[in-house]
Amino acid sequence: MSVLQETFTAWIDSQPPGPQKLIVTGDIEVPTSGWSAKLTRATPQGVNPAVIILELALTKPTGNVLQVVSRVKARYEESPPGHAYTEATIRHEKLEFSIPVKPTS
Numbered sequence: 670m671s672v673l674q675e676t677f678t679a680w681i682d683s684q685p686p687g688p689q690k691l692i693v694t695g696d697i698e699v700p701t702s703g704w705s706a707k708l709t710r711a712t713p714q715g716v717n718p719a720v721i722i723l724e725l726a727l728t729k730p731t732g733n734v735l736q737v738v739s740r741v742k743a744r745y746e747e748s749p750p751g752h753a754y755t756e757a758t759i760r761h762e763k764l765e766f767s768i769p770v771k772p773t774s
Contacts, residue, residue: 670723671698672757678771679757679770681750691749691770693723693757696740708745713748718752721770725761740766 677695678715707717711722725746742765 670700670704670727671765672759673698674759674766675756676757677759677766678769679754679768681754681770681772683773688749690746691750693721693745693758693759693768693770694734695743697725697727697740697743698742699727699739701730702735702737702739703732704728704741706741706743710745710747715758719754720756720758720767721747721752721754722746722758722760725759727761735738 673696677693679691679693682690682692693708699706707726707728708723709726711724714722725743756767757770758765758767
C-alpha cells in the first residue's frame with residue numbers, strides 16, 4: 670500500500686450557513702478492493718497548537734475482494750476547529766508528513 674502524499678489537502682471551510690469546519694482528505698493506494706481508511710486526532714497532540722496531528726488508520730477487507738489495485742480516501746472533520754490551525758501532520762506507521770491548512774471563504 671502507498672500513502673499518496675500529493676493528494677492530501679487541508680482547509681478551513683467557513684462557508685455559511687454552518688460554523689467553521691476543518692477538513693483534511695487524502696488518498697491511499699491499496700492492493701485490493703474493500704479497504705477503508707480513516708484519519709483520527711492523535712493523542713497526545715504536539716506542543717504547537719497551530720499544528721493538528723492526525724493518525725491514518727487502514728482497515729483490511731474481509732471476505733472476497735477483487736484483486737485489483739484500488740484507491741481509498743481518508744477524511745477528517747472537526748467542527749468548529751479547536752484552533753486556528755496552520756498545518757496538519759499526517760502519521761502512518763513510520764511515515765510522517767505535513768501539509769498547510771488553507772482558509773476558504
